[in-house]
Amino acid sequence: MENCPFPFTNNIASAWLPCMSKDKSSNAFELVGVNKSFGGVPVLKSIDFSLKAGTITALAGENGAGKSTILKIISGQLRPDSGKVFIAGTEMALFDPKNSHKLGVAIIPQELAPYPDLMVYENIWVGRELKSKFGTLNRREMLNRSKEMLDVFGIDINVRLPMKKVSVALTQIIEIAKASTWGAKVLLLDEPTSSLSDREIEHLYDMIKQLKSKGVSMIYTTHRMGEIQKLADDVVVLRDGKIALQKKIEDTDANDIVTAMIGRKLGNLFASKSTPTKIKKLEVKNLTLTKSSPKISFDVYEGEILGFGGLVGAGRTEIIEAVFGVRESMQGSIVVEGKEIKRGNVKKLIKSGLAFVPEDRKGAGLILERSVLDNGSLPNLDSFTIAGFIRPKFRIKGINKVMASVNLKSRGVEQLVGTLSGGNQQKVVLARWLTNQIKVLILDEPTRGVDIGARSEIYSIIYDLVATGISVVLISSDMPELIGLSNRVLVVRNGEIVGEVQKGRLDEQGAQEEIFRLASGQNTMNQNTVGSR
Amino acid sequence: MSIASVPNTRWSNNNLKDLLLRNTMVFILLIIFVFFTIKNSEFATLGNFRAVLIAAAPFALIALGQTLVILTGGIDLSVGSIIAVSAMSAAYVAVNKTENIWIAASVGILVGTVAGLINGLIIAILDVPPFVTTLGMLAAASGFAYFIGNGAPINGLPEEWERIANTKFFGFQTPVLVMFLGFVILAIVMKRTSFGLQIYATGGNRSAAEIAGVNTRKILISVYVLSGFLAGLSGVILSSRVISGPPNLGSGYELGAIAAVVIGGASLSGGRGTIWGTFLGLLLIQTLNNGLDILIVPAYWQKVISGVLIVSAVTIDAILMRRSR
Numbered sequence: 001m002e003n004c005p006f007p008f009t010n011n012i013a014s015a016w017l018p019c020m021s022k023d024k025s026s027n028a029f030e031l032v033g034v035n036k037s038f039g040g041v042p043v044l045k046s047i048d049f050s051l052k053a054g055t056i057t058a059l060a061g062e063n064g065a066g067k068s069t070i071l072k073i074i075s076g077q078l079r080p081d082s083g084k085v086f087i088a089g090t091e092m093a094l095f096d097p098k099n100s101h102k103l104g105v106a107i108i109p110q111e112l113a114p115y116p117d118l119m120v121y122e123n124i125w126v127g128r129e130l131k132s133k134f135g136t137l138n139r140r141e142m143l144n145r146s147k148e149m150l151d152v153f154g155i156d157i158n159v160r161l162p163m164k165k166v167s168v169a170l171t172q173i174i175e176i177a178k179a180s181t182w183g184a185k186v187l188l189l190d191e192p193t194s195s196l197s198d199r200e201i202e203h204l205y206d207m208i209k210q211l212k213s214k215g216v217s218m219i220y221t222t223h224r225m226g227e228i229q230k231l232a233d234d235v236v237v238l239r240d241g242k243i244a245l246q247k248k249i250e251d252t253d254a255n256d257i258v259t260a261m262i263g264r265k266l267g268n269l270f271a272s273k274s275t276p277t278k279i280k281k282l283e284v285k286n287l288t289l290t291k292s293s294p295k296i297s298f299d300v301y302e303g304e305i306l307g308f309g310g311l312v313g314a315g316r317t318e319i320i321e322a323v324f325g326v327r328e329s330m331q332g333s334i335v336v337e338g339k340e341i342k343r344g345n346v347k348k349l350i351k352s353g354l355a356f357v358p359e360d361r362k363g364a365g366l367i368l369e370r371s372v373l374d375n376g377s378l379p380n381l382d383s384f385t386i387a388g389f390i391r392p393k394f395r396i397k398g399i400n401k402v403m404a405s406v407n408l409k410s411r412g413v414e415q416l417v418g419t420l421s422g423g424n425q426q427k428v429v430l431a432r433w434l435t436n437q438i439k440v441l442i443l444d445e446p447t448r449g450v451d452i453g454a455r456s457e458i459y460s461i462i463y464d465l466v467a468t469g470i471s472v473v474l475i476s477s478d479m480p481e482l483i484g485l486s487n488r489v490l491v492v493r494n495g496e497i498v499g500e501v502q503k504g505r506l507d508e509q510g511a512q513e514e515i516f517r518l519a520s521g522q523n524t525m526n527q528n529t530v531g532s533r
Numbered sequence: 534m535s536i537a538s539v540p541n542t543r544w545s546n547n548n549l550k551d552l553l554l555r556n557t558m559v560f561i562l563l564i565i566f567v568f569f570t571i572k573n574s575e576f577a578t579l580g581n582f583r584a585v586l587i588a589a590a591p592f593a594l595i596a597l598g599q600t601l602v603i604l605t606g607g608i609d610l611s612v613g614s615i616i617a618v619s620a621m622s623a624a625y626v627a628v629n630k631t632e633n634i635w636i637a638a639s640v641g642i643l644v645g646t647v648a649g650l651i652n653g654l655i656i657a658i659l660d661v662p663p664f665v666t667t668l669g670m671l672a673a674a675s676g677f678a679y680f681i682g683n684g685a686p687i688n689g690l691p692e693e694w695e696r697i698a699n700t701k702f703f704g705f706q707t708p709v710l711v712m713f714l715g716f717v718i719l720a721i722v723m724k725r726t727s728f729g730l731q732i733y734a735t736g737g738n739r740s741a742a743e744i745a746g747v748n749t750r751k752i753l754i755s756v757y758v759l760s761g762f763l764a765g766l767s768g769v770i771l772s773s774r775v776i777s778g779p780p781n782l783g784s785g786y787e788l789g790a791i792a793a794v795v796i797g798g799a800s801l802s803g804g805r806g807t808i809w810g811t812f813l814g815l816l817l818i819q820t821l822n823n824g825l826d827i828l829i830v831p832a833y834w835q836k837v838i839s840g841v842l843i844v845s846a847v848t849i850d851a852i853l854m855r856r857s858r
Contacts, residue, residue, distance in 0.1 A: 326743050347746040356744055364744055367737035369804050378734055378745040381727045388726045432745075 287332030307486030353439030598760030606803025616783025624778025649761015736803030
């Protein structure tokens with residue numbers, strides 16, 4: 001409070017102005033020496049970072065670099081371990097979302113959570129409803145003001161529509177409009193364009209520029225180079241919890257930013273590629289997911305790592321889930337080692353040697369309230385039982401063995417999986433398949449949310465498996481990972497395989513651009529993607 | 534919120550705290566026990582314990598079925614009515630169709646099992662929420678129970694009918710033995726068989742279980758079939774104890790069973806809970822009812838006290854668990 005000569009009131013605007021005159025407060029916010037760690041692992045290391053009022057800073061960095069931790073600290077969802085945070089010159093004492101909100105900070109998370117069954121205007125006013133003098137809802141006023149609010153941004157939409165009928169893009173724009181009308185001065189946009197089409201992105205850009213002209217400051221995280229150069233005044237790159245680059249946008253270029261993000265040669269994490277044999281391990285023939293969806297066919301060879309590239313939401317996960325039988329498919333056939341397996345029979349597929357590590361390990365991979373032992377033995381339960389009875393010692397021995405093979409750090413197999421770190425959870429999801437002689441391992445975003453150390457361990461596990469002749473199908477949005485690991489990459493767009501990038505081509509410069517071009521269906525190269533979602 | 538005790542290798546302050554935490558319900562039960570023993574000399578007698586157990590048996594069976602259902606993240610509201618329809622079917626067959634009481638009893642159990650199967654199929658195959666499905670079955674089964682008796686109780690059961698619940702083995706009546714057998718078998722099933730683990734997996738995270746190759750539909754159907762089977766068994770035992778087939782038999786029992794499971798530490802969202810916990814929950818409710826009866830507390834106050842104590846017991850458990858995190 002010492003920087004602000006006036007006591008804070010609920011009225012943001014009146015409280016804002018006096019603070020603006022102080023020298024510190026030309027900054028919309030400022031982090032001074034901020035440290036944060038989770039479970040002993042440092043995520044942010046003495047970060048000094050400020051945002052000038054009325055400017056846009058692009059915040060870039062790989063997965064786990066600390067981007068969202070910074071956003072969460074500013075928006076009050078996380079408390080830093082040490083260091084100071086000023087918002088409009090006021091030091092944050094209380095780290096609480098309500099407090100940040102009061103100070104004028106609004107966050108637009110990557111995954112929005114609207115109320116799907118309430119109408120658009122109800123969504124806009126939830127939490128600060130307009131009331132009549134009898135204390136009942138003043139719906140007419142809310143309707144009118146919602147229309148005005150959206151009009152400002154040139155959005156013409158029936159505000160009486162239920163929110164679930166509104167596209168993701170519009171939902172996001174409505175969310176931003178909402179924040180701007182309650183007087184937010186600092187907007188934190190977490191990868192706002194990751195699920196938008198090009199036209200929708202243009203609309204968002206217009207809106208952002210309009211807000212900027214009104215003096216709103218913004219932090220913008222993205223992995224699209226084009227956007228950084230188009231929108232931002234400054235760019236900050238985080239790497240392993242430290243600031244790797246902090247420059248005005250005109251003093252830097254895409255190459256600088258990419259180098260700062262990755263910070264090392266791509267090859268470092270990846271070994272040289274082995275040559276797969278000509279033996280087909282898995283054949284997917286004319287698989288269709290719905291009546292109208294395209295036919296999917298591909299083969300996986302012995303010892304091959306077959307990559308699946310594409311934008312988020314392109315349908316890669318859906319294809320793989322249909323192959324594994326956890327998602328319904330209409331027709332087509334799945335052949336493992338020359339033997340056709342009935343579609344949709346997960347148990348048979350597992351028996352024949354297929355294994356699947358899903359993208360969302362908490363949602364679809366693990367039973368968090370059960371032990372490493374229980375989770376580990378679930379996929380091949382039959383092999384640990386006699387007539388349905390579990391063989392306790394045999395099971396512990398088997399699980400201990402596979403967990404040791406992936407170097408799992410736990411207090412023993414009885415530890416609950418929910419209490420393990422992200423990287424170790426991922427090792428459990430992976431290792432539990434190794435109790436059986438697997439033929440084809442399907443990995444969906446195996447390193448998402450996993451720190452660099454565990455990531456290289458996961459890569460070396462993959463290499464070890466491939467060396468024994470196991471084939472790997474790899475879905476990854478992390479370009480260096482996809483290119484570095486795969487022998488061959490299939491690119492998916494709108495649920496269809498639209499191209500293939502062969503081994504030789506992958507090693508050349510420009511492979512990334514080619515994959516992106518196929519994935520986005522464009523011929524321009526200005527929206528280069530790097531890093532990951 | 535695991536209540537099952539784990540052997541402690543070393544005895545330290547921490548272990549003692551741990552033991553207390555893990556066995557909150559045991560201690561609460563002990564306190565209630567000591568209280569009633571001091572208040573009334575009739576409470577802590579062998580005869581009274583027998584009475585508690587025999588009263589607990591029909592509840593115990595449906596609470597066991599309910600435990601498995603709740604572990605999958607579901608609920609079975611229909612067990613009370615299934616008791617009625619099973620008892621009525623058995624009584625009808627015994628009075629009108631056959632002299633053989635065992636055939637009649639089997640028919641009763643079969644009717645319960647079929648009702649459970651219908652629940653399971655609707656829930657697992659048609660994806661109708663368990664709450665809605667079993668609420669429907671609660672009404673429908675009750676209707677059938679009245680239909681079988683033409684709206685009245687079935688009387689004139691053979692004398693032998695009483696034998697089902699009153700035969701003694703090793704000094705215990707059959708229902709008590711069936712109850713203990715049920716607890717032991719299901720405790721082993723849940724701890725030591727793949728079926729048990731798959732129930733936990735289905736309730737803990739259904740999509741993860743499916744990716745690991747668990748046929749979750751089969752698991753869901755099995756738990757409702759088992760719940761129906763146990764309700765049928767419970768119905769036959771109850772009708773034997775009253776030697777008739779009243780169509781409102783077992784009405785409201787589902788709530789007592791659910792209470793026992795929840796007091797035992799199971800989570801209504803599935804994946805967490807134990808058979809041992811249900812056993813303790815059941816004992817808590819039954820001891821309380823019996824003790825208050827002995828102290829001649831009026832029925833309406835009994836209800837209030839039970840309600841308050843049930844919520845308090847679970848609250849204490851929840852607070853201690855939160856502190857230990």
